[in-house]
Structure formats: C-alpha cells, structure tokens
Amino acid sequence: MTDTRGSARRGRRPGDSGTREAILDAARGRFSSEGFRSATVRAIAGDAGVDPSLVMHFFGTKQALFVAAMEFPINPADVVPHIVGPGIDGLGERLVRFLLGLVDELGEANPMLGLVRSAVGHPDAARMMREFLGEAILDRVAAAIEADRPRLRADLCASQIVGILMARQILALPELAAADRETLVGVYGRTIQRYLTEPLDPR
Amino acid sequence: MTDTRGSARRGRRPGDSGTREAILDAARGRFSSEGFRSATVRAIAGDAGVDPSLVMHFFGTKQALFVAAMEFPINPADVVPHIVGPGIDGLGERLVRFLLGLVDELGEANPMLGLVRSAVGHPDAARMMREFLGEAILDRVAAAIEADRPRLRADLCASQIVGILMARQILALPELAAADRETLVGVYGRTIQRYLTEPLDPR
DNA sequence: TCCTGATCTCAACGTCTGTTGAATCCGAGT
DNA sequence: ACTCGGATTCAACAGACGTTGAGATCAGGA
Structure with missing residues (x-):
C-alpha cells in the first residue's frame, strides 16, 4: 500500500532498482528447474515482477x-x-565433498x-557444460595428478559427477537423495x- | 513415380499401410534426440510422411x-x-557390457x-525412468546379490549408468565417446x- | 454390390512463444 | 530549471504449437 498511484505504472521506478539482478535470479531459478526450452521469458519476467x-x-x-x-557463481581457478x-591422497573425497556441498548450498x-x-537437446548448452566441466575443473585436476590418459580420466570423472547430479537432483532416486552425505563422499x-x-x- | 494421381490425396492408402509403426519409429527418433518438450507432433508426422x-x-x-x-524394445525380465x-563374479562387467552394447545397437x-x-524438467518422464531403472533392472540385480542396503546400492549403480549415458551420448565428451568399449567395460x-x-x- | 468402419488429409481453432516499437516516467548532470 | 537518457510498461506481431472436426477415400465383410 505504499504505492500511492493505483496499480501498474510505466516508466522508471524510484530507487536504485536492482532489477537486473532480480531478473538474473529469476532466470537462474527457471533455467535450473526447467531447462532452456521450457523456461519462458514471460515466466522469468513474472518471477522478477517485471514486464x-x-x-x-x-x-x-x-x-x-x-x-x-548460467555464469558460474564461483571461480574454479580460485577453488580447485x-x-x-x-595432494593425491583423499583427492577424490575432497572433490565429491565440495560438489555435494555446493549443490546443497546453491539449492534451486x-x-x-x-x-x-x-544440455539435453540443446547442443550449445551441451558445449557450455562440456567446456565448464573440462577446462575449468577436470583438466586442472588431471594436470595435477600424474597418470596416463589424463583427458580420458577427466571424462570418466565427469560421467560420475553428472550421474550424481542426474540421479540425486533430477531423477530424485529416493535412497540416494536421502543418503547421508559422508556416506556418499566415501563411496563416490x-x-x-x-x-x-x-x-x-582392459584386463 | 508409382503414384499415378498427382500429389497428396485424402483417404486411405491401398495396402497394409504400417503407418502406425512408421509414426512410432519417427517418434522414437525425435523423442530420443530432442526430448519430450522439443520434439513436436508436426515434426514426427513429417518424418513419418503423414498429417x-x-x-x-x-x-x-x-x-x-x-x-x-518409449516402451522398451526388450523385456528386462528376459535378459536380466x-x-x-x-553369479557375482564379473556381474558389474556383464551389466556394463550389456548396456554399452544396447546403446550402440539402438543408435538414434x-x-x-x-x-x-x-526426465529433465518433466517429472512424469523422470518417474518413468526411475521406475524402469529401479523396478525393471536394478531391483532384480540387487535382489540377486546378498548385501546390506540393496536399494541404495541400486541407486548408486543407476547414478553411474545415467552418467555414462549423459557423458557419452548427450554431452559427447570426446575421449569417452572415442574410448575402446572393453576399456570402459573394465573401468565401469x-x-x-x-x-x-x-x-x-563412511570411513 | 452395398455398407461399415478404419485410415487419411485439410483447414482451422485458440494458446503460447520470443521479440519489437512506441510511449511514459524519472534520476542525474548541467 | 531543463534537458538527456536509461528504466519501465503496454500493445501487438508473426510464427509455432497441440488439438479438433469435418470430410474424403478405400478395404473387407455381408
């Protein structure tokens, strides 16, 4: 009721607005929960309270x-x-613990x-995901260890990481979603x- | 040029038609490569040469x-x-070999x-996938082994299997897509x- | 031979989509 | 005080979408 002049008005609102950030937040929410195709500009605008x-x-x-x-909220170069x-000891566990913590922290x-x-049915997004996973994270990890075929190893890791996201967050497999985090850290x-x-x- | 009377005609075509199967084939192709939302009825009809x-x-x-x-082309009850x-020995390898063979065989x-x-952004499809993976395959496997927490184990397997599909077929991670099948069978x-x-x- | 019912196309509907153009409003710099 | 330009909304477009109803065509049984 602080709005003194009826319902919707045109033109600039008083104050610093921060509307751009509100739109980005709404877009993150919609794109994350529905994907590029299903998320609509109208719904994002609606969430942000905007035309x-x-x-x-x-x-x-x-x-x-x-x-x-979809710009990543943290800089992999800082955290990796x-x-x-x-060192190598416990590297797998530290990676998984970081990933699961990030997922819980970021939420929706x-x-x-x-x-x-x-990425599914949208090659551009698949490329973005590939590049982010590969260049930003796994190549750095693979470069840090000393082993043969570092890029194949990076892809193998990526396949399990993506599988965790799919199974826990998207398919919502019940026992996996309910499992104790440290149990998953150990196994994965x-x-x-x-x-x-x-x-x-082989063999 | 066997069509003697001009271009498009209404009504039933002569012969046994098999059109229903053609539509199902086209639908499988579109749904598999684009997902439910992006695949359009019009495109499927077009692929099948039909209105x-x-x-x-x-x-x-x-x-x-x-x-x-999306009905599965093979009956898990037959193959599992x-x-x-x-027996338990080599069970993981047999599962992975079967999966990779099936993927290559089915193609598009x-x-x-x-x-x-x-499944992504479409809860009904996520449920279908969950039920298929769980009840049709993994529950049978989990029931066959003797171990604690069989359903969590099934979910863990599912997370890696889905990850393989995502990484190889959808994200198309290059080294993974190019890797020798028996190498993957061994590792996975x-x-x-x-x-x-x-x-x-844990611990 | 005629009838019935399944197969098939055409044209259209209402809705939703991303995007555009013009019009308004207002904070800030001069 | 006065402009300038960014912020914001409104109204509309053109295209694509899933779906519908009516009609045309033909195969097969009576």
Missing part, C-alpha cells in the same frame, strides 16, 4: 540471458587449487543443474580416486 | 504417443536373469536417451561391482 520486454531490453535475447544467468593442493538456482537440464570419493589413478587397460 | 492429425487419431495425445514410443545368472532411436532427455564394471558389494559405511 517481459524489460528482459529483452537488458539482455537482448533469451539465449544471451541464458548465458548470463585448494582441493588439489593437499544451481547453474550446473541448468546446464545439465539444457573412492570411485573418483580410482578414475584418476588406477590403470585403465 | 499431424493422423498422429492424434492413432494416439490421442502427445503424452500418450510418448508413452507408446541371463546377466545375473553366472534409443528409449533410454528419450527418457533421460525428457569395477565401479558397478563395488557399488553392489563393497561396504558402504
């Missing part, structure tokens, strides 16, 4: 909004050394989920550790 | 077409005993890919085997 054309005014295109919204630093508006949900940590270090030859 | 309303005539609804098209039968029109691609087989048999307690 759809304002979204276009700021970002020009739904695609550009997606790229802006912190994980790799202590998780760019990783948005990328996974959009050993898997990642093996992918990084064990011999890869 | 969109004929699709509705046969299946009533896009949703019903999806369910019909064949995989589990030889793979219901598993369709379900994965649709050990993972599945561990998920089925190793102790799960």
Whole structure:
C-alpha cells in the first residue's frame, strides 16, 4: 500500500532498482528447474515482477540471458587449487565433498543443474557444460595428478559427477537423495580416486 | 513415380499401410534426440510422411504417443536373469557390457536417451525412468546379490549408468565417446561391482 | 454390390512463444 | 530549471504449437 498511484505504472521506478539482478535470479531459478526450452521469458519476467520486454531490453535475447544467468557463481581457478593442493591422497573425497556441498548450498538456482537440464537437446548448452566441466575443473585436476590418459580420466570423472547430479537432483532416486552425505563422499570419493589413478587397460 | 494421381490425396492408402509403426519409429527418433518438450507432433508426422492429425487419431495425445514410443524394445525380465545368472563374479562387467552394447545397437532411436532427455524438467518422464531403472533392472540385480542396503546400492549403480549415458551420448565428451568399449567395460564394471558389494559405511 | 468402419488429409481453432516499437516516467548532470 | 537518457510498461506481431472436426477415400465383410 505504499504505492500511492493505483496499480501498474510505466516508466522508471524510484530507487536504485536492482532489477537486473532480480531478473538474473529469476532466470537462474527457471533455467535450473526447467531447462532452456521450457523456461519462458514471460515466466522469468513474472518471477522478477517485471514486464517481459524489460528482459529483452537488458539482455537482448533469451539465449544471451541464458548465458548470463548460467555464469558460474564461483571461480574454479580460485577453488580447485585448494582441493588439489593437499595432494593425491583423499583427492577424490575432497572433490565429491565440495560438489555435494555446493549443490546443497546453491539449492534451486544451481547453474550446473541448468546446464545439465539444457544440455539435453540443446547442443550449445551441451558445449557450455562440456567446456565448464573440462577446462575449468577436470583438466586442472588431471594436470595435477600424474597418470596416463589424463583427458580420458577427466571424462570418466565427469560421467560420475553428472550421474550424481542426474540421479540425486533430477531423477530424485529416493535412497540416494536421502543418503547421508559422508556416506556418499566415501563411496563416490573412492570411485573418483580410482578414475584418476588406477590403470585403465582392459584386463 | 508409382503414384499415378498427382500429389497428396485424402483417404486411405491401398495396402497394409504400417503407418502406425512408421509414426512410432519417427517418434522414437525425435523423442530420443530432442526430448519430450522439443520434439513436436508436426515434426514426427513429417518424418513419418503423414498429417499431424493422423498422429492424434492413432494416439490421442502427445503424452500418450510418448508413452507408446518409449516402451522398451526388450523385456528386462528376459535378459536380466541371463546377466545375473553366472553369479557375482564379473556381474558389474556383464551389466556394463550389456548396456554399452544396447546403446550402440539402438543408435538414434534409443528409449533410454528419450527418457533421460525428457526426465529433465518433466517429472512424469523422470518417474518413468526411475521406475524402469529401479523396478525393471536394478531391483532384480540387487535382489540377486546378498548385501546390506540393496536399494541404495541400486541407486548408486543407476547414478553411474545415467552418467555414462549423459557423458557419452548427450554431452559427447570426446575421449569417452572415442574410448575402446572393453576399456570402459573394465573401468565401469569395477565401479558397478563395488557399488553392489563393497561396504558402504563412511570411513 | 452395398455398407461399415478404419485410415487419411485439410483447414482451422485458440494458446503460447520470443521479440519489437512506441510511449511514459524519472534520476542525474548541467 | 531543463534537458538527456536509461528504466519501465503496454500493445501487438508473426510464427509455432497441440488439438479438433469435418470430410474424403478405400478395404473387407455381408
């Protein structure tokens, strides 16, 4: 009721607005929970309490909004050394613990989920996800260890990490979603550790 | 040029038609490569060389077409005993070898890919995938082994299996897509085997 | 031979989509 | 005080979507 002049008004609102950030937040939420195709500009604008054309005014295109919204909230270059630093021992566990913590912390508006949900049937998003996983994280990890075929090892890790996201957050497999985090850290940590270090030859 | 009377004609075509199967094939292809939302009835009808309303005539609804098209081409009850039968030794490898063989064999029109691609942002498809993976396959495997927390073990296996599909077929991680199949059977087989048999307690 | 019912197309509907253009409003710099 | 330009909304477009209803055509049984 602080709005003195009826319902919707045109033109600029008083104050600093912060509307652009509100749109980005709404976009993160929608893209993360519905993927690129199903998330609509109108719904995002609605969540942000704003007209759809304002979204276009700021970002020009739904695609550009997606790229802006899926920017990762933390810089892998900052955090990966912190994980790799202590050495090979327990590296798998540290990676998994970091991932699960990040997922719980980010909740609904998780760019990783948005990328996974959009990669499906949207090659551009698949490329974004591939590049993020590969160049930003796994290549750094693979470079830190000393083993043969580092890129295949990175892909193996990626396949289990993406599988964790799919199974826990998207398919919501019940026992997996309910499992104690440290149990998962132990089990998946050993898997990642093996992918990084064990011999890869068949038999 | 066997069509003697001009271009498009109404009414029933001569012969046994087999059109229903053609529509199902086209639907499998589209749903598998684009997911439920992005695949359109019009495109499916176009692939089958048919009018969109004929699709509705046969299946009533896009949703019903999806369910019909994603029916699994093999019966898990037939094949799972064949995989589990030889015993615990090498069970993980046999499962992975079967999965990878199936993926290569089915190619483009793979219901598993369709379900994965649709599960994302489409809770009904997620439930279908969950039920298929769980009840049709993993519960049978989990029941065959003797270990604690069989359902959690089944979910762990599912997370790696879904991750393989995502990483190889959808994200198309290059080294993973190019890797020798028996190498993957060895590496992933050990993972599945561990998920089925190793102790799960943290630490 | 005629009738019935399944197969098939055409045209259209209402809705939702991303995007555009013009019009308004207002804070800030001069 | 006066402009300038960014912020914001409204109204509308053109295209795609799933779905519908009516009609045409033909195969097969009576």
